[in-house]
Amino acid sequence: MPEDSTASPVTESSPSRRTPESVRVLAIVPAYNEAGSISQVVRDLKHHMPNCDIVVVDDGSTDATSREVPPEAVLIRLPFNLGIGGAMQTGYRYAQLHRYDVAVQVDADGQHPPDQARRVVQELLDSGADLVIGSRFYDPDQKDYHQTASRMLGIRVLRGLLKILTGKTYTDCTSGLRAANHRVIKAYASWYPDDYPEPEVVLLLHRAGFRVHEIQVHMKQRAAGVSSISMWRGVFYVIKVSVSLLLDTIRQPWPKE
Amino acid sequence: MIRTIVLLFLGGWLLLMAIRSLRAMRLKERYALIFFFTGLPFVVLAYWPDGIVFLVEKLEIEKPTLLVLGLASFLILMLSKLLAVISVQERKITALTQMVAILMEKQGINRIPEHDQKP
Numbered sequence: 001m002p003e004d005s006t007a008s009p010v011t012e013s014s015p016s017r018r019t020p021e022s023v024r025v026l027a028i029v030p031a032y033n034e035a036g037s038i039s040q041v042v043r044d045l046k047h048h049m050p051n052c053d054i055v056v057v058d059d060g061s062t063d064a065t066s067r068e069v070p071p072e073a074v075l076i077r078l079p080f081n082l083g084i085g086g087a088m089q090t091g092y093r094y095a096q097l098h099r100y101d102v103a104v105q106v107d108a109d110g111q112h113p114p115d116q117a118r119r120v121v122q123e124l125l126d127s128g129a130d131l132v133i134g135s136r137f138y139d140p141d142q143k144d145y146h147q148t149a150s151r152m153l154g155i156r157v158l159r160g161l162l163k164i165l166t167g168k169t170y171t172d173c174t175s176g177l178r179a180a181n182h183r184v185i186k187a188y189a190s191w192y193p194d195d196y197p198e199p200e201v202v203l204l205l206h207r208a209g210f211r212v213h214e215i216q217v218h219m220k221q222r223a224a225g226v227s228s229i230s231m232w233r234g235v236f237y238v239i240k241v242s243v244s245l246l247l248d249t250i251r252q253p254w255p256k257e
Numbered sequence: 258m259i260r261t262i263v264l265l266f267l268g269g270w271l272l273l274m275a276i277r278s279l280r281a282m283r284l285k286e287r288y289a290l291i292f293f294f295t296g297l298p299f300v301v302l303a304y305w306p307d308g309i310v311f312l313v314e315k316l317e318i319e320k321p322t323l324l325v326l327g328l329a330s331f332l333i334l335m336l337s338k339l340l341a342v343i344s345v346q347e348r349k350i351t352a353l354t355q356m357v358a359i360l361m362e363k364q365g366i367n368r369i370p371e372h373d374q375k376p
Contacts, residue, residue, distance in 0.1 A: 057358075066368070077367050078358045082351055090355040097359065194351075 018125040020118055023101040025052040027117065028091030029073070030084060031108035035064040038108050042073045045106060048114035049121075055094050056108070059087035085194035092180075096189035104179040112177040116217040123215045124179040130210040132179045133202070134217035135172035142216055150231050154238040158199055161242055165249060166206045171214060173199040174241075184210060187254050196241045203245055208253040261303045268299025291335065 027045050031038050038056060045054055054073040058066045060081035069075045076090055088105065095103040104121050106112045116134055124132040136142075137155070147155070155174065162170050176198055180188065184205065193200040205212055275292035278284035302308050318324060361367045 074362060075367050076358045076362045078354055080354070082354060086351045086355065089351075090358060093355055094359055 020049055020102075020121045020125070021051045023125065024099070025049065025102045025104060025121055026091070026095045026098070026100040027052050027054045028057065028088065028095070028103055028105050029054060029108050030057045030059060030087040030091065030105075031061065031065050031069075032059040032081065032084075032087070033061045033063045033065060034108040035061070035068045037110045038065055039068045039070055041106065041108055041110050041114075042070050044110075045114045045117065046072045049118050052104075052121075053100075055091055057087045057090045059083070083194060085192055085197045088197060089188060089192035092185055092188035092192065095185045099182075100185065101182055102179055103185050105176055107176050111220050113218065113220060116219070117177060117179075119217065120177060120179045120215065123213065124181060127213050128211075129213035130181050130184045131201075131205055131212045133170070133172065133175050133212065133214045134177035134219075135170075135175055135214040136217065136219055137171040138214045139216040142218075146221070150234055154234050157238050158241060158245075161245055162199070162203060165203055165245060168206065168212075170202050170212070173202045175217075177217060177219070191254055193244075193248075196244050199241050200244055200248055203248050204251070204253040207249075260306060264299050264303035264306075268296045268301075268303060271296030271299065 027049065029038070029041060029045075034041075042054055042056065045052065056069045056073045056075050058069070058075065058077045060078050066075060066077050074094075076094065078087060078090065082090070091105075092103060102121055102124060104117050106114070106117050112134070120132050120134045123129075155172065158173055159169065159171060162168070162173055178198075187205075187208070187210070188201075193204070202212060271292050275284075275289045275296065278292075279286065279289045313324070318327075358367075
């Protein structure tokens with residue numbers, strides 16, 4: 001149940017209002033074998049957020065991903081595959097080194113529309129939250145993103161577990177479209193989970209006292225697999241994430257400096 | 258007699274391994290110590306076979322299975338220490354890899370075609 005009223009986007013602009021154009025924003029696009037879509041994703045982002053710098057982290061792709069990255073984006077090539085956690089953290093290290101105010105994660109497969117990325121950044125600046133997650137299910141009236149019943153069940157299980165562990169409802173903790181302020185960038189650069197970073201950081205940030213918000217976003221429909229293999233994979237995903245989350249409750253979130 | 262030879266051989270072998278890997282700089286002292294301390298009891302037992310009975314009585318172990326359990330927990334302890342070492346190293350390797358990749362971008366050698374050749 002969405003319980004925060006600051007989620008509605010402010011439409012009137014005042015001179016003091018911070019926008020994605022007035023602060024330094026870095027878009028982090030981790031890419032593993034995304035040669036077919038990466039070029040379009042970068043160009044779309046540049047079109048919708050002209051002042052935003054883009055860094056593509058090529059996580060040791062075996063295809064032509066790194067050659068397809070347009071010169072508008074900074075290309076960081078990992079010498080071998082580190083996995084999503086390691087690739088994502090590379091982007092946050094870069095953001096921390098270059099002192100960006102905001103970092104926004106965008107998937108390389110084109111699932112996250114760039115105008116929605118811009119909205120997530122705007123919400124971060126307006127709400128004063130430390131992390132804003134673009135949720136597909138924040139607004140229960142939004143019916144444009146359809147999930148298979150089994151996936152929806154998995155999302156509900158994780159939502160319920162997070163509710164028990166944090167006392168707050170995060171409607172879409174697996175969403176990869178999210179914006180972080182400089183405090184979270186610093187935290188991520190020093191430590192980031194390897195296994196299931198998206199749901200795990202929601203819990204860890206909450207425990208460390210960061211403010212995490214959600215807004216409703218529209219995402220492009222991905223070709224949802226309905227084969228039994230992907231269903232079993234989904235079941236194991238939910239089990240593994242649940243165990244990781246439970247283990248995270250005994251872990252020290254971000255050791256104090 | 259056979260028991261003495263076997264125990265002496267086992268203990269001597271473990272101690273020799275510790276010394277050899279120490280000399281060849283293949284093993285840090287702290288890990289060589291593990292070999293040293295596991296080899297020593299074998300040598301002691303070779304000369305004093307009743308030592309194990311003495312130990313069992315002193316520790317009030319009544320069933321031999323408990324001895325196996327003790328051995329198993331010792332091995333699991335060593336294994337967990339090993340896994341902890343590997344985990345820390347994995348973290349360090351990840352951090353190094355990330356910094357190298359960021360530096361390569363800064364140096365402008367990230368888009369050179371030669372780097373496309375994967376090993």
